[in-house]
Amino acid sequence: MNASPEGRRLAVRLQNVCKVYPGGVKALTDVNLEVREGEFLVVLGLSGSGKSTLLRCINRLVNPTSGRVWIFGDEVTAAEGARLRRLRRQAAMIFQQFNLVRRHTVLVNVLSGSLGRSALLPSMFLRYPASEREQAMAALERMGLGDRAASRADSLSGGQQQRVAVARALVQRPRLILADEPVASLDPALRHSLMRQIEALSKDEGLTVVCSLHDIDLVKRYATRLAALRDGRIVYQGEPQEFDRGTFREIYGTDAEPASNALV
Amino acid sequence: MPPAETNPADANRMKKSVARLKALAIDALLLTTAGLMAELLTIAFSGRRGPTGLLLTAEEALDLLHYAWMVAAGIVLALVWNLFSRWIGSSPGRALVRGVPEWEADLPWSHTVRGWFAVLFIELTFFAGWLITEVDLPAFLTKFSKASDIVRGLVHPSASVLHQGVVLLVQTVFLAFMATAFAIPIAFALSFLAARNLTRGSVLARGLYNLVRAGMNFTRAVEPLVWALIFISWVGIGPFAGVLALWIHSVAALTKLYSEQIESIDLGPVEAITATGAGALQVLRYGVVPQVLPPFLSFTIYRWDINVRMSTIIGFVGGGGIGYILKPRVDLGEWGEVGTLVLLIAITVWLMDIVSAKIRERIV
DSSP states (O other), X not given: OOSSGGGSOEEEEEEXXXXXXXXXXXXXXXXXXXXXXXXXXXXXXXXXXXXXXXXXXXXXXXXOSXXXXXXXXXXXXXXXXXXXXXXXXXXXXXXXXXXXXXXXXXXHHHHGGGGGGSOHHHHHTTOOOHHHHHHHHHHHHHTTOGGGTTSBGGGSOHXXXXXXXXXXXXXXXXXXXXXXXXXXXXXXXXXXXXXHHHHHHHHHHTOEEEEEOXXXXXXXXXXXXXXXXXTTEEEEEEOGGGOOHHHHHHHHOTTOOOSSSTTO | OOSSOOOHHHHHHHHXXXXXXXXXXXXXXXXXXXXXXXXXXXXXXXXXXXTTSSBOOHXXXXXHSOHHHXXXXXXXXXXXXXXXXXXXXXXXXXXXXXXXXXXXXXXXXXXXXXXXXXXXXXXXXXXXXXXXXXXXXXXXXXXXXXXXXXXXXXXXXXXXXXXXXXXXXXXXXXXXXXXXHHHHHXXXXXXXXXXXXXSOSOHHXXXXXXXXXXXXXXXXXXXXXXXXXXXXHHXXXXXXXXXXXXXXXXXXXXXXXXXXXXXXXXXXHHHHHHHTTOOHHHHIIIIIHHHHHHHHHHHHXXXXXXXXXXXXXXXXXXXXXXXXXXXXXXHHTOHHHHHHHHHHHHHHHHHHHHXXXXXXXXXX
C-alpha cells in the first residue's frame, strides 16, 4: 500500500459527465471527478444541485447524457447487461429513504445485498445458501440488530432501517459505498452514530466512500476530501481543513449562513 | 446534440396554431350539435306526420335533419366567433384550449355570450334527449297494470325451480371463479409490460408496452356477451364457453388494474435492488412484487365478484350458469320462476359483495 493518496489507484473517475433529464432539466454539467481508493469523499451542495444524480451516474441508476464513468478502472458507461451488473456489485448504495423492501423480513432485506452473485431460481423463492445466511446474520449482528432478523422491515424505526440498509450494503461485499444523504431522514441524535458506522466499515474493509451530505457539521468530522456542487457543476474540491466561510458562500450562495460555527 | 435545432420561436408559433385549430374544431362541433338539436325541436313542434300518418318516431325525425348544412353553418359560426372574440368574448373552445383573458374571467356567466350559449346548449340537450329517447310520461304513470303480472310473479316466487336454481347458482359461482383463476397468471405477467414506469428502458420495452395496452383496450372494449358468442361456437354451448368469455375479459381488466398499481409503486426499493447488481427478474421479485401483491389480491377478489354478476348475462346466450335457465322462463313468461331465480342471484351477489369487501378491507 502506498501511503500518499496520489499513488493509490482510482476508485471512481468521471470525465465530462453531463445529465439532461427529459424535459430539459440540466442536472449535471461537465463534471470531472476522481476518487482514490480508501478516500471518504463527501459531496456537498444544496438540494437540487445534482448530488443524487452524480451518485447515480456512478452505478448507472441514471444514464449520463454524455461523458464517461469508470469504477476501479472499468468503464461503467461502456458496460451493458451482465457486465454492467457485475460492475454494480462493486458499488453498494445507501439511500436517504433507506429503500428497504418493507414487507420482507429484515434478514431477507440484508440477504438481497447478495442478489448480484446469487443463483436466479432460488433467489426468486427467497432461498439462500447457508453461507450467505450466516454472512447476513453476521452483518446484522455487527449493526446491533441481530435480534430483529425475523421482524418485518417496516416495523423498525428509521434509524434501525438505515442500519439494515448498511448491513445490506455490507453483504454485497463492495469495494465502494455510494451513500446518498444517508442521515438526512434520521433523528439528529442518530446521525453521528450512523456516520461512524459507515466510517468504521470503510476503514476496516478498506472501502472507498462517496457520500452526499448537506449538514456541514458532519463534513469536517468524516470527510477526507470534499467536492461541492452548485447547479450541476463542481465548484469546489479540496481538503476539509481548507473549507471556510468563503468557500461556504461560494457553494451555497451569498445569502447562506452556516447553521453553526463549526467551520470557522 | 440533435442534428436539427428547432427555433423556439417557430415551435411557439406552431403550438399557437395547433391551439387555434383545436379551439375552432371544438366550437364547430358544439355549434353544429346545437344547430341540429334546435332543428330537431323545430320539426317535433311543427307537428309533422310521417308516411303512416302517425307522428314521427325519433328515428324518422333524425333522418330529416340537414346535417351538411348544419356542419357548414357550425364551421362558419365558429370562425366568426373565433375571429371576433375580442367583441363577442371567448368562445367555449377558445376558453377550454387557451384559457380566458383576464378581463373576461371575473364576469358572471350571464354577462358573457359563452355563458348564455352554455345554458342554451344544456337545455337543448335535455329537450332533444327527451325526443330522441321518446320519453312517454303518460304511459309511465298510467299503464302500470300491464306489468303487474310480472311484478306479482317476482314477489311470489315459485319453489318449483328452487332446486335447479341453487345447483346452477353453484355452477355460476364456480364459473366466475375459474374465469378469474385462469386470468390471474396471464394478467400478472402482462401487467409488468403494461406498466409505464417499468418499460422506459428500451425501444423494445416501449413497443411491448404499447402492444399490450392496445390489445387489452380492444379486448375490454368488446362486450363479454360478444366474447361468449365467439366461444360458444368455438367450444360449444355450456359453462366452459362462459368461463372463457369471462376469462378473456378478466385478463384485460386485471391487466389494467394491476399495471396501474405497478405504476404507483415507490421506486426506491427498485433502485436499491438494481444497485446490488441484481438481474431484471430479481428486481421485479424484490423491488416490485412485494409492493403490489396485496392490492393485486384485492383487485382479484373484486373481479371474481364482478364475474359472478356478469355470468348471469353470459348464461342468457348459452354460457352456462343460472342465466341459462333464466332466459327461457323470461321468454315464456313464467314470472314466478323468474322471481325465484332473480332472488337467488340477488342474494348471492349481495353475499359476495359483503365477503369480498370484508376480505379486501383486511388486505389493504
